[in-house]
Amino acid sequence: MRESKFRGKRIDNSEWVVGFLTQYQNKLFITNEIIEHPSNQDPGGTWIYNEHEVDTDTIGQFTGLKDRNGVDIYEGDKDKKSRICYYFDNLSAFGFKHPNHSAITFVWQWVHDDEIIGNIHENTELL
Numbered sequence: 001m002r003e004s005k006f007r008g009k010r011i012d013n014s015e016w017v018v019g020f021l022t023q024y025q026n027k028l029f030i031t032n033e034i035i036e037h038p039s040n041q042d043p044g045g046t047w048i049y050n051e052h053e054v055d056t057d058t059i060g061q062f063t064g065l066k067d068r069n070g071v072d073i074y075e076g077d078k079d080k081k082s083r084i085c086y087y088f089d090n091l092s093a094f095g096f097k098h099p100n101h102s103a104i105t106f107v108w109q110w111v112h113d114d115e116i117i118g119n120i121h122e123n124t125e126l127l
Contacts, residue, residue, distance in 0.1 A: 005062045006030055007074045008054030009121065017052045018072075021059065030054050058121045061087060063094040063107055067116045076120045084120060 006021040008030050019032030033050035060075035063085060067073060075094065077085045083096035083105065095106040 003062060003064065007058075007060050007062070007072075008056075009058040011053040011055060017054065018062075022051065027053050028056050028059065030059075060085075060119070061094075065094075065107055068113050069115060071116050073116055074119070077116045078118050078120060079114050080117055081114065 004020075005018055007016055007018045008021075008028070009015070010017055017030045017032055019030045022029045022031055029051040031049045031051040034047065058076075060077070063073045063075065065073045067079070073085060075085050075087045079085075079096060081096075081098070083098045085094060085096055087094050088104075091106075093106055095104040097104045
């Protein structure tokens with residue numbers, strides 16, 4: 001089973017953050033750390049999380065795959081073959097597609113000797 005996590009750029013400092021995606025009052029947040037949780041003595045206590053508001057345009061879901069260097073692959077990542085990782089809702093699958101071609105390589109065909117070189121959010125010159 002694929003680990004469910006997301007990546008996005010923080011609104012406050014533009015740094016990348018990885019964790020669980022949550023929504024509150026029409027804003028999206030990535031929660032990546034539990035700061036405080038109830039103790040055994042106080043099981044009804046409050047959970048406090050470290051969460052960061054993220055730019056909705058930069059959010060990408062983890063594919064469950066890693067490149068040849070062990071780097072997690074997220075939606076929006078770009079590989080050395082100029083292909084971009086997309087999520088295809090109608091197929092419930094991730095795939096890589098070159099912007100100038102119609103061919104799609106789905107993740108179950110992923111060749112683990114490939115390498116991620118950037119993403120569409122920070123490396124627009126790669127598009």
